[in-house]
Amino acid sequence: MTVRWGILGCGDVARRRVAGAIADDPDSRLLAACRRNGTALEQFCSDFGVDRGYTDEADLVGDADIDAVYIATPVNRHLDQTLACAAVGKHVLCEKPMAMSVEECDRMIAACETAGVRLGLAYYRRFYPVVDRIRDLVSEGRIGTVFSITAVTATPFTFTPGDDGYWRVVLEEGGGGALMDIGSHRLNLFLDLFGPIADVRGFCSTRAGDFAADDAALLTVRFESGVLGTLQCYFGVPVDPDEFVVVGTEGRLVATPLNSGHLVIETAGGVETESHPPSENFNLPLITDFVDAIRTGRAPRVDGHEGRSTNEVIERGYRFGQA
Numbered sequence: 152m153t154v155r156w157g158i159l160g161c162g163d164v165a166r167r168r169v170a171g172a173i174a175d176d177p178d179s180r181l182l183a184a185c186r187r188n189g190t191a192l193e194q195f196c197s198d199f200g201v202d203r204g205y206t207d208e209a210d211l212v213g214d215a216d217i218d219a220v221y222i223a224t225p226v227n228r229h230l231d232q233t234l235a236c237a238a239v240g241k242h243v244l245c246e247k248p249m250a251m252s253v254e255e256c257d258r259m260i261a262a263c264e265t266a267g268v269r270l271g272l273a274y275y276r277r278f279y280p281v282v283d284r285i286r287d288l289v290s291e292g293r294i295g296t297v298f299s300i301t302a303v304t305a306t307p308f309t310f311t312p313g314d315d316g317y318w319r320v321v322l323e324e325g326g327g328g329a330l331m332d333i334g335s336h337r338l339n340l341f342l343d344l345f346g347p348i349a350d351v352r353g354f355c356s357t358r359a360g361d362f363a364a365d366d367a368a369l370l371t372v373r374f375e376s377g378v379l380g381t382l383q384c385y386f387g388v389p390v391d392p393d394e395f396v397v398v399g400t401e402g403r404l405v406a407t408p409l410n411s412g413h414l415v416i417e418t419a420g421g422v423e424t425e426s427h428p429p430s431e432n433f434n435l436p437l438i439t440d441f442v443d444a445i446r447t448g449r450a451p452r453v454d455g456h457e458g459r460s461t462n463e464v465i466e467r468g469y470r471f472g473q474a
Contacts, residue, residue, distance in 0.1 A: 159211060192204045243268065246273045253463050274335075295402070302337040305392060330370070341374075368382070
């Protein structure tokens with residue numbers, strides 16, 4: 152079975168990773184794309200060999216030949232587009248963060264469950280081999296009892312008003328700023344590695360940007376297990392630290408930069424270095440997993456419930472950090 156895809160939103164993410172990942176998956180075919188700007192849509196379809204281009208999302212959703220839809224639009228469109236896809240029996244792989252609120256996440260989950268279609272979230276770092284290795288080392292007790300996990304992430308954020316990605320700092324479209332956009336990836340990993348989070352504290356502010364969304368966020372969390380966590384995320388930094396560190400009673404694991412797959416294991420016995428690089432196209436394992444979920448009827452590795460859990464932590468962070 153070949154899964155025939157449509158993409159809603161042909162901006163930066165779709166162009167850099169999504170279209171190529173679908174093309175590279177042997178059980179997928181990118182059949183259609185939608186973008187309101189007809190000229191940009193025509194260029195996208197030409198660049199990626201897409202047969203059908205739609206300027207109206209209702210036409211793509213209504214295309215009976217499409218099995219699954221990748222939603223790569225601003226966050227405020229995710230709910231309505233997911234509901235529309237589920238209503239006509241189309242599987243949905245949605246960009247992160249899942250929605251503008253936990254309540255919207257619940258509606259998306261309910262719609263897809265009622266329709267019997269898969270709902271997945273594009274937290275592609277969950278497929279990084281280095282993350283799997285960290286999980287195994289923690290489970291084996293290699294660094295003893297875990298004290299904490301720390302992540303630091305940043306992006307230059309060079310978008311200006313009118314650019315494809317500027318919606319990330321427009322509160323009505325993106326729902327937040329640095330915490331919502333890049334912080335969500337790390338929080339999803341936090342939850343995957345150490346489970347539910349009991350307490351969230353922190354601060355969110357706009358220090359340098361000429362927009363209302365946060366360009367700096369610092370969260371501290373306490374997991375139900377007792378593990379502590381800290382997350383720093385920034386818009387407007389020229390170099391991404393991409394730090395990811397787990398500290399325990401017997402040593403620490405340092406995956407910095409996380410995107411490289413480089414891992415340092417530091418214990419009393421010495422220092423070991425390993426390499427577990429991700430897929431050349433970060434989104435390819437995500438697509439492959441989602442296609443397998445459709446074919447076998449199982450849940451995707453990162454499903455709607457995980458997307459909701461991540462949104463719930465973000466919501467708590469903003470509630471405390473902006474108080």
